[in-house]
Amino acid sequence: MFDIQNYGSFIAAILVFQAIPGAGTIAILDATARDGRAAGMASVLGTLAGDFLFMVAAVAGLAAVMQANPMLFQGLQWFGAAYLGWMGLQLILKRADGGLAAQSDSQTSWSYFRRAFAVCLTNPKVILFFVAFFPLFLKPNASAFSLPAMMLHVTVLSLVYQTGLVLIGNFVAMRLRSYLHARLIATRLAGFILIGLSAKLVTSIR
Numbered sequence: 001m002f003d004i005q006n007y008g009s010f011i012a013a014i015l016v017f018q019a020i021p022g023a024g025t026i027a028i029l030d031a032t033a034r035d036g037r038a039a040g041m042a043s044v045l046g047t048l049a050g051d052f053l054f055m056v057a058a059v060a061g062l063a064a065v066m067q068a069n070p071m072l073f074q075g076l077q078w079f080g081a082a083y084l085g086w087m088g089l090q091l092i093l094k095r096a097d098g099g100l101a102a103q104s105d106s107q108t109s110w111s112y113f114r115r116a117f118a119v120c121l122t123n124p125k126v127i128l129f130f131v132a133f134f135p136l137f138l139k140p141n142a143s144a145f146s147l148p149a150m151m152l153h154v155t156v157l158s159l160v161y162q163t164g165l166v167l168i169g170n171f172v173a174m175r176l177r178s179y180l181h182a183r184l185i186a187t188r189l190a191g192f193i194l195i196g197l198s199a200k201l202v203t204s205i206r
Contacts, residue, residue: 002149003142009197010137013084014154016193017129018161020091023119025165031112032166040166042109043116048158050120055154058130059147078202083132085198091191094184 004010024047032040120126134150 003139003146004137004150004153005139006137006200009200010150010153011157013133013194013197014157015161016197018158024116025162027112027116027119028162028165031116035107035112037166038109039107039112041163042112044159044162044166046113046116046118047120047162048155049113050117051126051158052151052155053121054126055130055151058134059151061131062134062147077135079132081136081198081202083129084136085195087129088191088194088196088198091194092188094188094191 028040028043028047031043134147137150138146
């Protein structure tokens with residue numbers, strides 16, 4: 001579909017990455033816990049805007065590589081599989097720490113948008129992730145529409161998942177704050193899934 005190979009694994013990988021508690025997730029839950037759904041949705045839009053900028057940069061570079069050097073593109077696929085496995089290992093070894101900020105004075109939706117946007121942009125690993133991630137699922141001689149279609153998948157699934165976080169944000173925020181061991185188990189489970197996806201994708205690289 002859309003010249004995306006291993007389409008089911010592509011969707012699963014996006015959902016797994018969304019489910020991993022990270023800085024963006026914490027920013028969304030924190031905004032929701034502080035000032036309600038409007039603040040949470042402002043943070044969602046800030047996170048999506050930051051991710052979109054990184055995806056545009058990654059896709060522009062990948063499109064050039066695909067046209068100029070197919071062998072280099074295959075190398076990126078191997079790198080992507082290795083990077084997925086490395087991320088999974090890091091999640092398995094991750095310690096249970098972190099948390100949500102305490103309640104404070106209300107802020108505007110625009111301030112929550114800017115904060116979430118800044119959180120995303122200050123994580124340069126995001127662009128490395130997209131550069132490594134997209135080549136894994138592109139079919140040989142994929143059409144020019146494939147990369148934008150992949151970006152759309154990531155954006156829509158991220159929006160759906162993060163909106164769900166906002167809608168149950170206060171509940172989730174309290175549980176994440178109180179049950180660090182549950183967070184740790186979920187994070188390690190995601191790590192094992194990523195390593196499994198990495199192994200599966202290696203078999204499809206040609």
